[in-house]
Amino acid sequence: MLRIFIIFFGLISSSLLFSDDSKDIDTIYSTRTLSLDLASKLAWQAILDCRKRGYSVAAAVVDRGGNVQTLYRDRFAGPHTIETAIRKAWTANSFRQNTGELASLLQKGVIPNQVQHNPGALLVGGGVLIQSQGGIIGGVGVSGAPPGKSERQSIDGACAHAGIESIRENLEFD
Amino acid sequence: MLNYKKLLPVTLFSLCVSGQPLFADDTMTVPIKRLKMETALLIAQAAISQCRKEGVQIAVTVVDRGGHPQVMLRDVLAMDISLPISKQKAHTAMSFNTALSQLSDRFTKPYMAPKLEGLILGAGGVPINIGGNIMGGIGVSGAPSGKTDEKCAVAGLEAVREELELDG
Numbered sequence: 001m002l003r004i005f006i007i008f009f010g011l012i013s014s015s016l017l018f019s020d021d022s023k024d025i026d027t028i029y030s031t032r033t034l035s036l037d038l039a040s041k042l043a044w045q046a047i048l049d050c051r052k053r054g055y056s057v058a059a060a061v062v063d064r065g066g067n068v069q070t071l072y073r074d075r076f077a078g079p080h081t082i083e084t085a086i087r088k089a090w091t092a093n094s095f096r097q098n099t100g101e102l103a104s105l106l107q108k109g110v111i112p113n114q115v116q117h118n119p120g121a122l123l124v125g126g127g128v129l130i131q132s133q134g135g136i137i138g139g140v141g142v143s144g145a146p147p148g149k150s151e152r153q154s155i156d157g158a159c160a161h162a163g164i165e166s167i168r169e170n171l172e173f174d
Numbered sequence: 175m176l177n178y179k180k181l182l183p184v185t186l187f188s189l190c191v192s193g194q195p196l197f198a199d200d201t202m203t204v205p206i207k208r209l210k211m212e213t214a215l216l217i218a219q220a221a222i223s224q225c226r227k228e229g230v231q232i233a234v235t236v237v238d239r240g241g242h243p244q245v246m247l248r249d250v251l252a253m254d255i256s257l258p259i260s261k262q263k264a265h266t267a268m269s270f271n272t273a274l275s276q277l278s279d280r281f282t283k284p285y286m287a288p289k290l291e292g293l294i295l296g297a298g299g300v301p302i303n304i305g306g307n308i309m310g311g312i313g314v315s316g317a318p319s320g321k322t323d324e325k326c327a328v329a330g331l332e333a334v335r336e337e338l339e340l341d342g
Contacts, residue, residue: 033250034250034300035250036222036247036248036249036250040219040247044215047211065254067248067254067257067259068246068248068254069247069248069250070246070247070248071243071245071246072244072245072246073210073211073217073242073243073244073245074211075208075210075211079240079242082242082243
């Protein structure tokens with residue numbers, strides 16, 4: 001009786017442990033990436049929104065791997081805005097949080113001070129997550145406008161949000 | 175010793191002929207033409223679409239004459255390193271005012287100028303030179319051969335060349 005029980009138990013436990021692995025080999029997963037067209041539209045609309053506000057900025061879009069897909073630098077945006085825009089986008093994407101929020105948490109001391117010295121990270125408002133159907137597919141960063149009322153309400157961030165809103169329908173329904 | 179008395183008539187003559195005295199210029203500034211971001215974007219998009227026709231996905235950078243990128247585009251499947259390489263190609267082509275395919279056998283010794291950081295000599299970069307005005311550079315990277323890279327960069331320039339020439 002005991003022997004039967006042990007065999008039975010062994011069968012059940014092994015099927016519980018290995019059933020998923022043996023039936024369908026689950027070694028690959030897929031992620032989604034913005035098309036170049038959509039990434040371009042996003043950056044362009046962010047630039048246009050900042051133009052309407054009277055500012056010349058740079059806008060960068062990075063994919064989920066943190067690599068730049070598009071970078072636009074408007075006419076009077078200084079040379080530093082290139083690197084800053086990319087790093088804001090990179091930070092939002094990697095930390096899975098808008099940089100305005102991150103900067104605010106840093107000021108309050110919620111995020112350890114050392115985090116802002118992470119290579120590549122830039123915890124300054126203006127980097128916004130690009131989300132699609134519940135997942136993160138990249139980040140957009142804007143640099144060149146003066147600071148807004150607070151890190152959460154930065155002008156750079158507002159332009160970045162405007163860029164995302166311009167492709168919202170594609171993000172949710174494509 | 176220079177004989178200034180002998181040189182004087184020569185100098186006067188050359189001033190009359192050229193009409194541009196060396197020091198007595200009446201303006202104190204130099205107007206420099208620059209590409210609008212929109213123009214740089216047209217160039218980059220034309221380069222991407224040419225390379226898609228060739229069957230490759232690439233990255234392209236358009237730099238202004240300060241060497242700073244105005245537009246960078248990386249096609250979805252182009253490698254990440256193709257983007258910084260395209261920037262270096264654009265910068266080098268702009269600085270040397272020459273298509274990089276023309277420079278490949280020019281600097282062969284170990285410590286020459288192109289060994290400077292940020293410059294690269296592989297084919298795939300062309301200057302944006304309109305009637306002698308250097309307005310920037312185009313760099314393309316990601317195709318299996320530099321020839322294809324350069325073809326796409328040239329296609330980018332050709333997309334706007336006529337209009338730029340009309341603008342003078």
